[in-house]
Amino acid sequence: MSERTKSMNAVSRQRLVVIGNGMAGMRTVEEVLARAPVRYDITVFGAEPHPNYNRIMLSSVLAGEKQIDDIVINHLSWYAENGITLHTGDPVVAIDAAAKTVTAASGLCVAYDKLLLATGSKPLMPPLPGLDLPGVVAFRDIADTDKMLKAAEAKQRAVVIGGGLLGLEAAWGLKRRGMPVALVHLMPTLMERQLDVEAGTMLQRDLTERGLHFFTHAQTERVMGETKAEGLVLADGRTIPADLVVVAIGIRPNIDMGKAAGLDINRGILVGDDMATSNPDIYAVGECVEHNGQVFGLVAPIWEQAKVCAARLAGDQIAAYATPALSTRLKITGIDVFSAGKLAAEDDADEEVVFRDAAKGVYRKLVVREGKLVGAVMYGDVADGGWYFDLIKGDKTIADMRDHLIFGQSFADQGCCGGAKPGLDVAAMADDAQVCGCNGVSKGAIVKAINEKGLTSLDEVRAHTKASASCGMCTPAVQAILSFVTGADASAPEAMCKCTDHGHEYVRHAILDQRLKTQDAVRKALGWKNADGCAKCRPALNYYLLCAWPGEYVDDYQSRFINERAHANIQKDGTYSVIPRMWGGVTTPDELRAIADVADKFNIPSVKVTGGQRIDLLGVKKEDLPAVWGDLNKAGLVSGHGYAKGLRTVKTCVGSEWCRFGTQDSTGLGIKLEKLMWGSWTPHKVKLAVSGCPRNCAEATIKDIGIICTEAGYDMVIGGNGGIEVRVTDELTRLSTEAEVLEYAGAFMQLYREEGHYLERTAPYVERVGMAHIKAHILDDDAGRKALYARFLFSQSFAQDDPWAERATGGIDTHEFQPLAVVS
Template sequence: MNAQPRSRLVVIGNGMAGMRTVEELLAIAPVRYDITVFGAEPHPNYNRIMLSSVLAGEKGVDDIVINPRQWYADNQITLHTGDPVVAIDRAAKTVTAASGLVVAYDKLLIATGSKPLMPPLPGLELPGVVAFRDIHDVDKMLAAAKAGSRAVVIGGGLLGLEAAWGLKRQGMPVALVHLMPTLMERQLDVEAGSMLQRDLTDRGLHFFTSGQTEEITGTTHAQGVKLADGRFVPGELVVVAIGIRPNVDLAKAAGLAINRGIEVGDDMATSDADIYSVGECVEHNGQVFGLVAPLWEQAKVCAAQLAGDRAASYVTPALSTRLKITGIDVFSAGQLTAQDEADSEIVFRDAAKGVYRKLVIREDRLVGAVMYGDVADANWYFQLLRQESDVGPLRDRLIFGQQFADACCGGAKGAMDVAAMSDDTQVCGCNGVSKGTIVKAINAKGLTSLDEVRAHTKASASCGQCSGVVQAILAHVTGADAAISEAMCKCTEHGHAHVRQAIVEQGLKTQGQVRRALGWKTDDGCAKCRPALNYYLLCAWPGEYLDDARSRFINERVHANIQKDGTYSVVPRMWGGLTTPDELRAIADVADKFKVPMVKVTGGQRIDLFGIKKEDLPAVWGDLNKAGLVSGHAYAKGLRTVKTCVGSEWCRFGTQDSTGLGVKLEKLLWGSWTPHKVKLAVSGCPRNCAEATIKDFGIVCVDAGYDILIGGNGGIEVRVTDQFTRVATEDEVLEIIAALMQLYREEGFYLERTAPWVERVGMAHIKARVLDDGAGRKALEARFLFSQQYAQIDPWAERAEGGIDAHEFQPLAVVE
């Protein structure tokens, strides 16, 4: 019997919406059509919303490809890249490409997307003026960054802010011009917009709000932007990111019904029954689309219609907004403000911590939410909004989030209630993946790790903001003991959490035992997993596991940081930043004796000796040890420094002895290996001269005692600490810091700083372990003090005089 001939489907547009429609169609009717795809760009299908991550240097172009060329071949799809369709002949049912190629269709899908909105400005045609729409635009912007240009971004919406931040990450001075007084005014209210501008200003961006661009100046190349009020903003790169408009030119020339976009019905069909359209080019019920969530719904409905399901109908879903700038958390959905007397607003604001929430309620239904600084409950609020849930019983505690609501209602304290999520709840906005899709893949394919879920569903594979929710779903489906973290390395499929748990539960006390028990793919591991296993075993079995020097990076093995010229720098420890004339003389003598070319004071109040030859390291440490100076671990995954101010002893504003407390903390914590470097600071008053609010653990002295802060980071991605608790005495500070350090040691993944650890496990969890459970805190402190009996004290005491083992200078890798 002859097989039924396939119908011919031609897709105009190789972007996200068109290819998502094809993916959905292949899932439900894989042999119904012979499919031909035309794309204007030379690339295969890629995730356009991740261009900001490419610009920021966080991802490469290959990382954002959704469907590589092999996928088209595997699915017998004919792909024409770099060859846009230029004409549609509806009578002949053919399309003609720029190359002259003519292809016939039975059904046609138009997914031409949108064009950048470019205002009629003088100077718009100058070299150096670009939009922010595709990979070619990103290449131009990266080239300008390498040339050392200054950048001006016009537009303070989502796209403009992500462009500005990406250019800033590339090292460019960046100014942003925005017509309105508030950034992201379509997604944020005035309060949240102001907080966003303040935080981005602190990160080095410059803003010209209420700024109407009058002209882009320059003769042969852009030189800057002139505003209507006379202000001038210099810049050799001008990025126009004020919005998009549907790309309807081809459809209009073909005689299809056009308004702002290509008009489609609930079935996603155009005014021609054989032509469908999806994406940013369409208009449905008077609405056009610039966010990805409705595109996924359109693709699903369109695919069902193409497969013959005439009941499939499109309804615009509730929409939410997130900003892809690392370290800045923004969420909004629904109404931004009360519209009339039927609406009421519930507001929580903590300006000092940079946290803001506003909920808009109508008739006991949540109709809008704006969040800044802490968006952990965003998915929960969005679920309440989408499902039009009755929030009346929760109203008095709704603003405090799901944990508080669950605890008050008898729910599981601190648990993400993924069980209550409906299967159609969208978890991954970047790739349009619902909870039901994730659950189905986990059950059908036996997935046990986040990496596996990403590979099979694409959930959290792009910006990663939904990783926590995906992990929670994975844990819920597979059980509490499931490995829900990413694979440690290519040697194993297991994540850090699973490996740590197995080491303790199975009593694994050597790296070899771990690799054999967990089915490592390599006999000896690699430069990524060996240091991690070495740390996990040290932490789990203090006094039993013997530290493996060969599984350490060279800087930890020789207590010196390798520099780019092959020499080393040495940092002796100065407790709390204090030193003595004798110590300074000893350092000066070492600098003279070994002809040290640079002596520098570090940001952590220590002295760094640069340019030491590797063969001189044993003698350098020998001389320093004789003077009582020990390792500062300025190169280790361990305690680095405890920075202090002079406090009440000398400062007229000091409230407590910050210096003395800093010394006690440093002596308490010194020598303890940790998942990553750890820095502390103690400030003697709220003026915070020791910068305690950007340290892993910070203490700010106040009249009433000591504020303990956690989770700060002063590196590339600055993160301000979270307030943890206030205590009255130094003894309480020492006890809590010891417990916090041990909890981080036991729960942190190797190379995970405290900032992402806090965000991953949640402040509620840490407070429950350290503050709410007094016995648990004491147990953590006791385990920490026990492990300190085996901490490394003298880096060279047990070495032969003047000798270094051969393996000392054979690093697995060189790290900062």
């Protein structure tokens, strides 16, 4: 018998009955137990045959990232330990408010002193013909998820109605299970309630790259089929064949029990600031309630409702609920998005400040009104979301940081030359700042648990507070708080992805030490949680294996991003750009004619010279890509890899051949470097430059590898980077001959290939390992440098003659360009 049960036996208790065993109801019960552990004899009725689970994580179950047991919040043992009587699979069907009793479907009648309604919501189902056919399912509970998983096992086709968060999660989960998936959305862009048009467009583009198919601005007319669902008919006459139709267009409050109790009802069950209904003995929380004209679907306001309701049930006569300012931070198929306040300017008095880096997939927009921040939308990099949200909530003037505000907290605090690294300022965080949105855990709650319970590890913090125990997005913040409170470095190497707890270094060493030569072997040996991996780890493993076992490991075509598979860059409108390679930036009249002919033949709307001295054909239709590359190949033009995690370009000036200041043949050396390195796969994109004199017209000092020609020879610099945070190169050495330049550059490239983390540019790599480390391998160890160069040449002997090179010269697998079948 638990201590709480023993205590309750000796105390006269009131009877608290809870209708709803979901997240809101059980969170309220947890709060009641914390405040008044022996005040109530608690009985809980749940409609589902399961203990309390995290409904938010159903998408992870669908995607194969978690099992049902992994998302259970309170196991059956918890109910027993706390003396709670739980009735699962037995929904309440009647309430007698006068007699203060509830009756369940089984006929069980239970009396109450206080009643808590936490009946949640129902999926919103549009009035469509055919919606009652077998094969049509909502996405709301475990039963729905099971139906979808069974359909996925049969590898059927799926169509999802709804482009909000739930619809996208359903579509991605089914895609991860191997199903072809189309998504139909009524609005022009995805997630229009949380994202602006630009961010929604970027999201659709990125998800299209991952294999989802979209029909936006499309209205569903009916579900096809006589005896079962066979797809959708759209209002414009198009049809989408499918064996599974998932409806995920929204939710509506479940007010049935409120009506049964004779309570005041509008869209939801009406509650006051005390979370009591029109009957003072009946309370309500969660998605079923309406407070001051608002209904709720996000966890943050619902957790606050649970706190206030529990305080009132525990005897606090002052606690009052006020809808908190809301922000939305979500991870959709691995893509981070954030929004708060206004999504766009509402009149001429509002200003929009926008930053967009298409190459990095980063976008942010700030809405400023009368010198104050009133809205923010972020896509890709959301690290500053909390800081922007604090500015919005605090109603603070931003005049002194206006010029740098768009670049984030470190720039606004210190200016663009401050040199600060973005990071969480734990000391400046308010105690009530929410850290874990999934479980509603504040900084103060985490700090209190660490101090009172002597917690020293992330797992202990998760176990005692639930912070970081669900989606994991807040893990860095929780680690930072733990480090701040304990004074120790509590951070562990960042895991490659959710499939594993291992970091990049561990995985790279394991591949070599254990001689693991396939992705399956790596995942099996290192205990991957998802046997098939995910979109984040598969490309990384593919690269690490290519680098470790050249000539043995077979490059996995499906582990490449769409840009690499198509040998072209996808653009914001869904078309592609094609960049033929021009060695060292040098071309010929015949090559130029061939490019012009291709542009005319395929009606390519834009032809542009890039910053890397190449010609970019923009606006190529996806279906034209194989033929475009075929024609370019006939003229001897191969892929410029302007999309690749590999060598992009070697930029040159005209050097001594033409320039009156040139000291060496920079153009000729650039061509030699490019021919040496082309086709190599690297952790991230790599750009080189050769300047013919110290005037540095080729901008060598902001490249990954730069060569500056002098009268005495060649200065080699490394680790440069353009972009938001410009990093000037570090000087490596001065060389005397072109042969030395090729050897030293190839050796550094191989060192970076072997030590860099996937998607880590040379700039952060150099900062991480340090110049002393690099010089020890390249300058101080002649044998080591020559061994690195030899390994690089060996790898290149395969890289320039593998199937990817064939695809780069026109042999593109046309299967990649087969669209989802849509019948007109």
